[in-house]
Amino acid sequence: MFELFARGDGGTGRRGALAAACAVAVLAGAGGCGEDGSGGGDGRAAKSPAPAATAPSAGAAPSGGLTEAQLTEAALTEGERAGVHTVSEYVLDGPHSDMYTADPAVCQPLVSLAGDVSGHEPTAQVQRKTDILDDMRGVTVDVTLRSYPGDGAAEVMRALGKAGTECAGGFTEERALVRAGYEKTEPAALPPFADEADEAEAYRFTIRDVKDELKLYEYLTVLRSGSTTLAFRAESLGTEDFGGVPQEVMDAQWKKFRAAAG
Template identity: 60%
Template structure:
């Protein structure tokens, strides 16, 4: 569960993370008997054309990409001292990134093709201070899942956090990154409003294998949607966690857009 944030001067930026990222509609007829919105817990059973009962959805209804975009930061939006923007060439931690052992995958990338279950929709943004070339950068990814997939992802993330505490290898097309340690981190203040949340601190060797770098991952689930925040800085400095103002602002916008 998690990160242009890898630009010039960034020890990890030389690996160039590049990501590869359904619109669902509800029929008006019988809408009042259907499932609840993305924050609900399923829907009512219906009937097929022959009058036979159909199965009740097993989880909250997935949000489509349009609703995720409405719930995300807009390009150029100010978030405290940070500015949000879209990724010009696709976000980091995409389907070219996997983990060894494979059980650690949720800590690396939850993109389609390398994660199970696949998200049905995804929107990525980044937040940084434009004038600080080597400052903190946060990747913000909203993903929507169908049929209880978001809860499944959180379970896998929790297991990976425990099983991979002693480290693992992040594999890319032409390079590898060595994670030395995975530790629990503090979840955001608004976590009590969500269905569940996980937060981790990663200790990672730089590309030369000499310096320890620190990254943070926080993933929050609300219904069928996960909000993932991954923060890093281009130096051995430990920033102590994902900037809370970014997470709080995104959560507030998400809740408002969802109604």
């Protein structure tokens, strides 16, 4: 039996539900599964990407990027608490995987920043998730730290900003047999510590479910510090707008990252 609300394997929360629901439809002999996106805002956060030549901050990574061991030290650890959220590690695939692509392709950074599909291969990455235990409809946050060689991290941020601008007319997220329509993309509030980062982008997504019956919400915040990016993607199985990536999760991860980088 398919678990329509599976979490934690690269198809977390809404994405896992979409994939499972579509698989059930296919096995049952149903027709096509998906819908097209339309509409959208400009998708840009208040802080614009810096040119590639901009010098990194004092705590910046070396030109080759942080190693996996260094990222692990800087990442939240399993069992750690961030407010009401509990941190865990992904057993199988992590979030933002190479199974997620966008149509048109310029929108890819809004869907997944995985190296295989984003065109920007990191030298190392560490992924975590946070959940509110015993609350199926609570907000889940996918947290990914990635380090890049050279100007790779700055290039990622430029691609993300370009996607936020050029995908204002809407786009489609594709994963296996599932197609989800992003109805609207608009800027979201940056965390208070964003000024400490070299660059920051934040977005709010309004998404239609595969049956085109419900509106769902996701939030994405990405920050760059030197050659490292910190990405937070928040989602919920509920249909109410939960207001953004939980601040306590971003605060806890940023504080730990800065302490390790410093």
